Amino acid sequence: MKLIDKIFKALADASRRKLLDELYLKNGQTLSELCQHLKMSRQAVTKHLSSLEDANLVAISWQGREKLHYLNPLPISEIYHRWIHKYESHHLEALNNLKKRLEEDKRND
The missing domain is CATH 1.10.10.10 (Winged helix-like DNA-binding domain superfamily/Winged helix DNA-binding domain)
Incomplete structure (x- = not known):
């Protein structure tokens, strides 16, 4: 195994x-x-x-x-970096993009 x-x-x-x-x-x-x-x-x-x-x-x-x-903790860290992190970073990037758009909309009003 x-x-x-x-x-x-x-x-x-x-x-x-x-x-x-x-x-x-x-x-x-x-x-x-x-x-x-x-x-x-x-x-x-x-x-x-x-x-x-x-x-x-x-x-x-x-x-x-x-x-x-x-x-x-090393094996758990490896699991995090191999699988969890890549999905988590996608969500963080989406939230960051949303924040930027909202801030731009607020400036344009």
């Missing part, structure tokens, strides 16, 4: 998005800390984190015996 497919598959699950939101609020959390935010077993959270790691949305770092989880 391609990485982009893994990213979209990971983002399709509400529990995984919740984990990413929690890491956005406080990066570098342990499994125990992350489990406090979800109403599911530790094993289920571990499985979701594994999917997020596989999609490169979460990076891990060991500090002593603690495994810390960090949000990796």
Whole structure:
């Protein structure tokens, strides 16, 4: 499976998005800390984190015996620039053109 497919598959699950939101609020959390935010077993959270790691949305770092989880925003940024931005910029350009026309009409009155 391609990485982009893994990213979209990971983002399709509400529990995984919740984990990413929690890491956005406080990066570098342990499994125990992350489990406090979800109403599911530790094993289920571990499985979701594994999917997020596989999609490169979460990076891990060991500090002593603690495994810390960090949000990796780069894949989401790539999605934004590849798909979302091009549609968003079209709308912003249309609004800017409308503003210019309204300002010209106001000057001509």
